[in-house]
Amino acid sequence: MKAVILAGGKGTRLFPLSRENYPKQFLKIWNGESLFQKTIKRLIPKISFQDLIIITNQNYKFYVKNQLLDILRNLGQDISYGHLEKITNIIFEPTGRNTAPAIILAIKFALEKLNIDDDEIFCVLPSDHIIEPSYKFLEYLNKAEKIAKEGYIVTFGIQPNKPETGYGYIEKDNLLLSDGVYKVKAFHEKPDLETAKKYLESGNHYWNGGIFVFSIKTILKELEKYLPEIYKKIKNESFNEILAKFDSMPDVSIDYAIMEKTDKIAVIPVDLNWSDVGSWEAFYEIMEKDKNNNVKLGKVLDIESKNSLIFGSNRLICTLGIEDLIIVETGDALLVTKKGEGQKVRNIVKLLKRNKALRKIAEYPLTVYRPWGSYTELEKGERYKIKKIIVNPGEELSLQRHYHRSEHWVVVKGTAKVILEDTDGKLKE
Template sequence: MSSKIVPVVMAGGKGTRLWPLSRSAAPKQFLQILSDRSLFQQTLERVRDPARYEPAIVVTNSDFRFIVAEQARAIDTQLGDILLEPVARNTAPALAAAAFSILARFGKAAIMQVLASDHEIDAGAIYQDCILRAHQAARHGELVTFGITPTEPATGYGYIEQGEELTAGANRVARFVEKPDRAKAVAMLETGRYLWNSGMFMLPVKPFLDEMKHHAPDVWEAARLAVEGIRKDLDFSRLEAASFARAPDISVDYAVFERTERAAVVPSSFAWSDLGSWDAVWKTGRKDSDGNVVTDRATVSNTRNSLVLSRDIHLAVQGLEDVAVIAGEDAVYVGRLDDSQSVGNIVKTLARSPRTTALTEVHPTSYRPWGAVAAISDGERFAVKRLRVTPGKKISLQKHHHRAEHWIVVRGTAEITMAGETRLLHENESVYIPPGTVHRLYNPGKIPLELIEVQTGSYLGEDDITRIEDEFGRS
């Protein structure tokens, strides 16, 4: 039994609201937007105090399992577990599964703090005070949510109406309100009783599960069986698929919070944003004297109140106002900031065309359990990629039937196994791997290994691979 809080980080969402940086296979929680840390990494750092927290449990899906593990490793953070959802079933089944897992490990008195992995939060003194108040209310058996003090009549958030005052600075939840139109939002703010619904919670595990069993027994049963049937896979825990799939697709708000009499809210005035649009990113960013948020790889002239963001190519913006100009690796978005909530419309248009659908799904950079691969150039019978291999990691022992590969080391030291022989390759050295040759790449060093890979051949598809041996269970 532990008196510490057990953090549960929800990191399985797939979204494109920050396109072209976010894609369905590379959502915003794993992106470095205005920081050298991803939103997911910043979330982990907020719950890293060992005096207050147990190691975090991350709930995600199989597609993101390796990037979760890699980003935690990159900031030297030990995770308590990585729970893998076999199918997407919204927040109620995910949190019920996390609660059952925590109950088994930490006992009936455990309290879990639920955090979204893609929020921007000022974790200063006000935030810490809200955490303390929520923890105290949860210890009294309340199911606590955090209600953000509104700064404007926003129409992109749900709202919570505060009821009677409880102990420790929490209030009873009077009701939840769906995303309103502007007139209704203005009217609610004038009462002083309404807060933004943040989607963050502090939950006593046993009372939460009791309320779930009472109000959503099908969710409770599916999650219970899914946790009982967990299968360990390397550092991951796979929820039993058939049981979890029987859970309804329902949010924890609908399943429990709108039905229970134990819902409480902690009014929270710390700076918070769900970064659901480029306008929201601009509002949270550090502005220059003309109101612009500009990254290092951009230059602006006679431009005001704009967001200009790039991590690769250099952007030059002149004579514009109230715009977002966002450069990804393979696409650029330009639009008015006040219309950035509508970026989903252009993403849907792109997704409908075979020529552009990939731009909504994947990045040129994709993550592997051993590191990352970035596409540089491709054409008829060739492709050029940049490989980054994490220290101590190796790719599978493999061969390709239709393509040859040329590897050039640009940073670090590579251990190459080819046709049964092993040798070291240093910076500015290269190797040629003919089609059909069994080979493997390993980083024996202390720094990331970076290579340029040139593929040539009649077929360059990613399915032209035969894995003979793989430490990540893919052979």
């Protein structure tokens, strides 16, 4: 089995912690790990590193590579940044075009670059979901693999525990294909509250978690039927040709393009702790709470508050007697909102992007990652800028020449080898 991990998208729903160019799958706020890393570690017991295909945006390449290196080094493999590309399969989309084009690109990559045959089973899954426990997920994945070998596209239906209006739903048919596997009767868009309540009461509706398992042979047949123009591209064009013209691909989800139309779709109802962490309310639900139902992270001092999320990244947040609030601080931005308004956070991002002076806050976090490490802008004035730069051991920055500014370096930890014009030297803490 090969796994296609979808790691694109934009970071708007968990602003200000996530940014447009720093989406939630790369935030290391789950015991020092990101959702992207958790997704990979969840798969590794069944699928080897070499059988993972990661498709992401060009803007995220440093996050992807650095976090992959973290995983490998924690597994005892001393891999360099340059060697990483030789043992991993990473596709960088030049522009985001939704899930159908991303999956199609991954299939073409596998056929051409990895020389696999069309009987190969693919598991396609998002990189930004919480799924627990992992062992149970792998049991469901094994079951899905068996059904996929019979020519079905298999999806996981998440057992709902409340009338949720933020997810799409899968309705199962009564036709049982195997033990715990059903034909899909219909896909439903995000419902209103009354409809969501009916779905919950019916017992036949499940949340759509966006996980699909299929053989390449099966998905190509369905592509030929429902997206014939795209099918021709896969058959007649090379991977590099498709990639070069990727922005001309239709902006369409795999659900709409194929899953809602095919009669070869099956669903496995799964009993898992699952969340797409698609809002601050969803984040609040999955986090550990204190005796007053507060989630407190970072630098927080609270007295008599209830049912609130308080997240301090840089500064101390002091709260007194608040209730049902979401407060998130990141050093350059502060979000304060009532619980229940989380789906509207993206509207703040839209407003920021319209403001030339504030656009950068919507797009980039304070800390920016590069192959050699990271830098954080600490302060900026009319004629100066102060940065904190972290260079990983053994890594190096490119040589640069500046004609219109001076740079002053202070090493606060470690030893740096410095090249200045024709001389080499060392700076120490």
